[in-house]
Amino acid sequence: MLAVAVLAAGKGTRMKSALPKVLQPLAGSTLVERVLASARQLKPERRLLIVGHQAERVEEQLGASGELEFVLQDPQNGTGHAVQQLLPVLENFDGELLVLNGDVPLLRPETVESLVQRHRSSNADVTLLTARLDDPTGYGRVFADENGRVSGIVEHRDCSEEQRSNNLTNAGIYCFNWGRLAAVLPQLSTDNDQGELYLTDTVGMLYDAVHFEVSDPAEVNGINNRKQLAQCEALLQERLRDHWMDQGVTFVDPCSCTLSEDCNFGRDVLIEPQTHLRGNCQIGDNCRLGPGSLIEDAKLGVSVEVVHSVVRGAVVGDAVSIGPFAHLRPAAEIGKGCRIGNFVEVKKSRLGDGSKVNHLSYIGDAQLGEQVNVGAGTITANYDGVRKHQTVVGDHSKTGANSVLVAPVTIGSKVTIGAGSTITKDVPDGALAIGRSKQMTKEGWADRSV
Ligand code: UD1
Numbered sequence: 126m127l128a129v130a131v132l133a134a135g136k137g138t139r140m141k142s143a144l145p146k147v148l149q150p151l152a153g154s155t156l157v158e159r160v161l162a163s164a165r166q167l168k169p170e171r172r173l174l175i176v177g178h179q180a181e182r183v184e185e186q187l188g189a190s191g192e193l194e195f196v197l198q199d200p201q202n203g204t205g206h207a208v209q210q211l212l213p214v215l216e217n218f219d220g221e222l223l224v225l226n227g228d229v230p231l232l233r234p235e236t237v238e239s240l241v242q243r244h245r246s247s248n249a250d251v252t253l254l255t256a257r258l259d260d261p262t263g264y265g266r267v268f269a270d271e272n273g274r275v276s277g278i279v280e281h282r283d284c285s286e287e288q289r290s291n292n293l294t295n296a297g298i299y300c301f302n303w304g305r306l307a308a309v310l311p312q313l314s315t316d317n318d319q320g321e322l323y324l325t326d327t328v329g330m331l332y333d334a335v336h337f338e339v340s341d342p343a344e345v346n347g348i349n350n351r352k353q354l355a356q357c358e359a360l361l362q363e364r365l366r367d368h369w370m371d372q373g374v375t376f377v378d379p380c381s382c383t384l385s386e387d388c389n390f391g392r393d394v395l396i397e398p399q400t401h402l403r404g405n406c407q408i409g410d411n412c413r414l415g416p417g418s419l420i421e422d423a424k425l426g427v428s429v430e431v432v433h434s435v436v437r438g439a440v441v442g443d444a445v446s447i448g449p450f451a452h453l454r455p456a457a458e459i460g461k462g463c464r465i466g467n468f469v470e471v472k473k474s475r476l477g478d479g480s481k482v483n484h485l486s487y488i489g490d491a492q493l494g495e496q497v498n499v500g501a502g503t504i505t506a507n508y509d510g511v512r513k514h515q516t517v518v519g520d521h522s523k524t525g526a527n528s529v530l531v532a533p534v535t536i537g538s539k540v541t542i543g544a545g546s547t548i549t550k551d552v553p554d555g556a557l558a559i560g561r562s563k564q565m566t567k568e569g570w571a572d573r574s575v
């Protein structure tokens with residue numbers, strides 16, 4: 126039987142943030158969600174999250190799945206105190222307890238799995254994850270013999286000068302035999318520099334403690350401040366880009382682009398500098414994205430081109446060209462071969478195949494057929510101040526420059542709208558509609574006597 130407990134009650138004082146540390150975002154997810162994900166494949170019998178500082182906010186963010194048991198630690202008197210809160214909760218539990226610090230987000234699932242396997246095969250009281258760091262500042266130092274037996278952990282701030290030269294550090298990830306841990310937990314004391322109950326002290330109290338060193342120390346980076354948060358973000362981004370380059374995506378300037386883990390790319394996608402993909406993005410083969418674009422929760426077909434544009438919550442068909450300086454907003458559905466040009470905004474609208482909105486337009490709450498040509502500066506007036514209304518335009522229609530389509534309005538197919546028209550009434554198929562005041566010309570005006 127396996128229980129996993131994530132320590133997520135701390136305030137994260139060193140972040141200097143209104144947000145609890147474990148809810149800080151990293152590559153589109155939060156620290157604690159990443160930590161939880163690193164243990165998911167173990168399919169533990171119990172999943173416990175120890176919450177304290179802004180507990181309601183953490184529960185609200187993570188409670189939806191119903192898989193987690195939230196355990197309150199109030200006040201937050203250290204990592205040992207946090208695990209003491211499990212004593213009543215796991216009273217009848219018999220098995221291993223995997224403890225994960227909520228601020229160690231780069232941990233690979235394989236590493237967690239190896240730790241548990243190692244623990245099970247050694248039959249120790251505790252197996253803890255360690256790393257040799259070039260700069261161990263801030264981490265607890267692990268004192269172990271050459272056979273991997275651990276005598277104790279001393280926190281950086283409690284170390285002597287000599288102890289600090291030991292660069293074997295505690296990752297904050299432990300697999301305990303729960304029964305043995307439960308026996309020593311009540312004996313913890315606050316006899317340390319912070320006056321807190323340290324989980325690390327249990328390691329020295331247990332008879333049989335061993336450690337397991339990670340091969341890639343970057344995996345156990347703990348996040349205590351914004352600088353470490355930025356370093357982890359950079360590492361994660363590098364992992365993601367490396368992965369996609371292996372899958373056939375080209376980055377012209379990899380370091381200037383960021384991705385989320387929920388992005389999927391086809392082959393021969395070219396990503397130009399300063400292009401960022403967030404949320405869940407599906408990008409088809411041969412797309413060319415950027416430079417300078419933001420794509421979020423969007424689905425792009427094959428051979429789509431996006432230049433200096435923002436595409437959010439949109440579905441885009443094959444061979445569409447977007448930008449420069451276009452803005453596709455949620456529920457924009459763009460058919461195959463469409464063209465969305467400069468300074469065009471499309472929201473909650475469907476454009477049929479081959480339609481073009483090339484310059485200076487707003488298309489909102491509209492249904493455009495196929496091969497529609499929207500003239501420069503055409504606007505759908507979709508909002509009457511209270512409600513939004515629909516505009517419908519049939520196949521092969523064209524609007525002249527600077528047309529205003531006042532919704533609700535339906536324009537048939539093969540319609541021509543004269544430039545500068547304000548269209549307030551429906552237009553039947555094949556008609557020409559002009560809705561503007563007649564031009565008045567006064568000859569000889571310049572030579573008039575005053
Ligand atoms: C801890 C370890 C240190 C290790 C480092 C690895 C202890 C005493 N020290 O130090 O040996 O090298 O992690 O990153 O454990 N938390 C609670 N309740 C509390 C205090 C903290 O739930 O009362 C949670 C925090 O939210 C955080 C985690 O425990 O997720 C670690 O706490 P933190 O204060 O960051 O410990 P470190 O000083 O980094």
Ligand code: CA
Pocket residue numbers: 226228347348349
């Ligand atoms: Ca920490």
